[in-house]
Amino acid sequence: MSEAVQTRGKLFTPFNLIAGVILLVGAGILLLRFTQGLQATTNLTHYYPWGIWIGFDVMSGVALAAGGFVTSSAVYLFGMKEYKPIVRPAILTGFLGYFLVVLGLIVDLGKPWHLPYPFLVQAGPTSALFEVSLCVALYLTTLFVETTPAVFEWLGWKRWRKVVGAMTIALTVFGLILSTLHQSTLGAMYAITPTKLHPLWYSPYIPVHFFVSAVAAGLSMVIVEGMFSHKAFHHQVQISNEQFERINLGLGKAGAVALAIYTAIKLLSLSLDDKWHLLGTSWGAWYLVELVGFVLLPCFLFTVGYRESKVLFVRIAAVITVIGIILNRFNVSFIAFNYDLPSEHRYVPHWMEIWVSVALVTFGVVMFRWIANRMPIMYEHPDWKDEH
Numbered sequence: 336m337s338e339a340v341q342t343r344g345k346l347f348t349p350f351n352l353i354a355g356v357i358l359l360v361g362a363g364i365l366l367l368r369f370t371q372g373l374q375a376t377t378n379l380t381h382y383y384p385w386g387i388w389i390g391f392d393v394m395s396g397v398a399l400a401a402g403g404f405v406t407s408s409a410v411y412l413f414g415m416k417e418y419k420p421i422v423r424p425a426i427l428t429g430f431l432g433y434f435l436v437v438l439g440l441i442v443d444l445g446k447p448w449h450l451p452y453p454f455l456v457q458a459g460p461t462s463a464l465f466e467v468s469l470c471v472a473l474y475l476t477t478l479f480v481e482t483t484p485a486v487f488e489w490l491g492w493k494r495w496r497k498v499v500g501a502m503t504i505a506l507t508v509f510g511l512i513l514s515t516l517h518q519s520t521l522g523a524m525y526a527i528t529p530t531k532l533h534p535l536w537y538s539p540y541i542p543v544h545f546f547v548s549a550v551a552a553g554l555s556m557v558i559v560e561g562m563f564s565h566k567a568f569h570h571q572v573q574i575s576n577e578q579f580e581r582i583n584l585g586l587g588k589a590g591a592v593a594l595a596i597y598t599a600i601k602l603l604s605l606s607l608d609d610k611w612h613l614l615g616t617s618w619g620a621w622y623l624v625e626l627v628g629f630v631l632l633p634c635f636l637f638t639v640g641y642r643e644s645k646v647l648f649v650r651i652a653a654v655i656t657v658i659g660i661i662l663n664r665f666n667v668s669f670i671a672f673n674y675d676l677p678s679e680h681r682y683v684p685h686w687m688e689i690w691v692s693v694a695l696v697t698f699g700v701v702m703f704r705w706i707a708n709r710m711p712i713m714y715e716h717p718d719w720k721d722e723h
Contacts, residue, residue, distance in 0.1 A: 348556025354697050361694025364687045376687040382673050383682035388670030391692050395661045397521060401553025403429025403478060404514040407614035411507045418582055420574045423485060423712045424564055425557045430478035431699045441641055463524045471515035477510045487710060488716040500722055519546040522552025525667060532673035535613050535622040538604045552660035558586050558653035564713060571713040580646045587649035598630055610678060634635055672674035
């Protein structure tokens with residue numbers, strides 16, 4: 336790929352100006368948060384200690400970043416080489432996603448200098464939070480190492496590129512194990528809330544719900560990210576539109592299977608816990624909105640899209656699934672949490688909380704754009720074709 340092809344873009348563009356405003360205001364809010372505390376920037380209370388910064392930045396972010404381990408496992412462990420063109424974008428999206436998760440967690444918790452405390456000072460090996468912290472830290476490190484081949488190819492460091500390339504299978508296996516653990520344990524943290532979380536969302540099987548839904552979310556996020564990246568970096572993409580559409584259709588097939596399994600697990604949970612009668616309540620109607628509108632509908636669209644080779648259906652289904660996973664994590668984190676409290680005690684995110692979350696996403700997009708415009712992410716480096 337020649338330098339002429341690797342265009343940089345102008346500094347003062349509408350995207351850069353809008354992103355700059357979002358990030359500057361976000362930086363000001365963060366300064367206020369770290370100097371004046373949570374009360375100055377959030378609507379969090381003792382009833383709702385976890386708000387949108389956990390529900391979106393952490394719970395949703397971890398699920399949506401699952402595309403990295405899903406695609407790398409498919410290509411390097413199960414031999415699905417036709418999906419190799421999307422591995423690097425998916426891994427980069429996963430790395431940036433987990434990096435933003437850590438940033439969001441620091442914003443919510445404060446005291447970033449205490450970040451290594453659970454590992455170096457007082458470990459809590461029986462705590463679900465400790466397991467999540469350990470696995471996220473290890474997996475973020477793994478994703479960082481998995482992104483370094485593109486960096487080394489860009490810098491021309493061939494020796495280091497060979498070393499990391501030889502570690503591909505081991506890194507993929509390690510990442511798969513870590514992802515399986517912490518994706519499910521995020522759900523296990525709510526196992527201690529049977530009297531707080533609404534019965535329709537609470538289940539002893541919630542770790543399984545979280546893991547399976549994360550697989551569907553990761554696949555969908557890969558489709559959504561690819562949809563925008565393929566257009567934004569079309570000058571770098573080396574695969575044809577037909578091949579890209581076949582990849583999307585294959586991901587859609589996998590998404591349909593994941594959502595079908597997730598639906599079966601949810602229905603089984605309703606049956607085993609005998610909660611069918613709750614569907615007739617107002618909370619039951621909201622539950623059906625989530626299940627029918629954001630699980631069954633995209634599952635149907637994925638299936639039809641794959642069967643009829645309609646890529647548009649697959650992409651629409653992916654967008655709906657991404658929105659659905661965010662809605663589910665919101666429901667579990669705060670909408671259906673403490674559901675029986677009076678309305679005056681209900682949590683509604685402060686505009687500053689929402690702005691910070693938007694700023695984190697914007698920062699991730701800016702970083703992805705900067706890296707993809709310089710490094711071999713959307714294409715194979717000519718010196719390393721057909722290599723891991």
